[in-house]
Amino acid sequence: MTDNIPPFDGRRWHDMGGDTAQAVPKDQHDFSLWEKRVDALMILCSAKGHFTVDGLRRVLEDMPPESFETMTYYERWIASIGQNLVEAGVLTPAEIGQRMSEIQTRGATYGDATRG
Amino acid sequence: MPHDHMSPSGHPFRADDDVPLSYWQAMEIAVRELLIEKGVTTAAEIASQIDAMDARSPANGAQVVARIWTDPAFRAAMLQDASAATAAMGFDIGPMKLIAVENTDTLHNVVVCTLCSCYPRNLLGLPPDWYKSRAYRSRTVREPRAVLAEFGVTLPDNTEVRVHDSTADMRYIVIPTRPAGTDGWSRDDLARLVTRDSMIGTGRAKSPEGLAGTDRPT
Amino acid sequence: MGMRPVAEFVRVRADMPPGHIRTPAYLRGKVGVIERTLGPFPNPEQLAYRHTGTPLPLHRVRFTMQEIWGPQTETPHDTLEAEIYAHWLDPADAP
Structure with a gap:
């Protein structure tokens, strides 16, 4: 327990309405193919009833506060999609892990490692 | 150097694809491939969903x-x-x-x-x-x-x-x-x-x- | 939809439970007026955990900035509207 950290009052990091913050950043990036694929996977899994957008958000909110700065938007999304699919019984951690290891041997870049 | 070829789904690879493969990109590939293999979705369905979003x-x-x-x-x-x-x-x-x-x-x-x-x-x-x-x-x-x-x-x-x-x-x-x-x-x-x-x-x-x-x- | 004949004031519950909640903390304990009622929609607090969501009315509640942030706010008579599920609202008197 440190003196300068107020006790937790139940408000979590994602619930940021009213916080003070810097000027609104106006930088814009074009969505890359892998980001669009993450977006599409979420829409399709939700439309097919494997999990809900509420489940997506719940896992995003349960991530540590620093994830908002250390991970990009769609990095957080694919992490949440993966966990929701495990919870739904569609995928297992072993399947995901083994496939990721195999993918990482295919090439050094996303373009080299992706198929389809 | 950017790739100038198209993916089989008809979407151009972008310069972003040429940076080192990240952990989360590998996870996207893995989840997508497994969902296709298990019959949850198809590559065509994913491409079609991307097209629908791009059209908005x-x-x-x-x-x-x-x-x-x-x-x-x-x-x-x-x-x-x-x-x-x-x-x-x-x-x-x-x-x-x-x-x-x-x-x-x-x-x-x-x-x-x-x-x-x-x-x-x-x-x-x-x-x-x-x-x-x-x-x-x-x-x-x-x-x-x-x-x-x-x-x-x-x-x-x-x-x-x-x-x-x-x-x-x-x-x-x-x-x-x-x-x-x-x-x-x-x-x-x-x-x-x-x-x-x-x-x-x-x-x-x-x-x-x-x-x-x-x-x-x- | 249309205008309601009598303004219906509600106070957002000030509870701070853990878990997936769609009621922003900055509105808890604040009094507003129901602008319109939508739904019923399944409760996202259950959907988020793979449970069937109990259908609930969803109220769009209008607050003044003064009610939310106090009299020192940027422009007290500006307003804010948010969607709040019925189980988060108690009847209230006008602020």
Whole structure:
């Protein structure tokens, strides 16, 4: 327990309405193919009833506060999609892990490692 | 060096694909491949979903707004049930539940999602990065006028600012006020005045002078 | 929809439970007026955990900035609207 950290009052990091913050950043990036694929996977899994957008958000909110700065938007999304699919019984951690290891041997870049 | 080839799904690889493969990119590939192998989805279905999302853009909303400005019955239908009215106009908004909020000379609406980044994506396409930023999500509900000023929108004190926090099932589109000097303009010409930000509330529709000379109706 | 004949004031519950909640903390304990009622929609607090969501009315509640942030706020008569599920609202007197 440190003196300068107020006790937790139940408000979590994602619930940021009213916080003070810097000027609104106006930088814009074009969505890359892998980001669009993450977006599409979420829409399709939700439309097919494997999990809900509420489940997506719940896992995003349960991530540590620093994830908002250390991970990009769609990095957080694919992490949440993966966990929701495990919870739904569609995928297992072993399947995901083994496939990721195999993918990482295919090439050094996303373009080299992706198929389809 | 960027690849210049297309993926089998017909989407060009981008320069971003040439940076070292990240952990999360590998996870996307793994999840996608496993879902396809298990028959949950297909590569074609994913490509089709990407195409459907790419086809949505602020131009869709601009057509809706221009029609609201010129068709009183459609305006009434939009204010009554914006989902039904946009779908009836031919836009594929899927299951999105939409509410249209109309600016007037004394009311300015602006939309935010403080809890995540809910956005009328099925009409306007994916949101801009700033809409998802900590700064926009945090400040808009507390100091909307300061945020609007950063976007170049300053409002008199007797104009009420109304912030819409998209906390649950509904999505919001702002109907900007029709610019002066546009009497008699066609719907297509009017639509070119309607910007993305004007439908979020962080902008106004362009004035006729805001169009490039060659774009301006005579 | 249409205008309600009598303003219906509600106070957002000030509870701070853990878990997936769609009621922003900055509105808890604040009094507003119901602008319109939508739904019923399944409760996201259950959907998030793979449970069937109990159908609930969803109220769009209008607050003044003064009610939310106090009299020192940017412009007290500006307003804010948010969607709040019925189980988060108690009847209230006008602020």
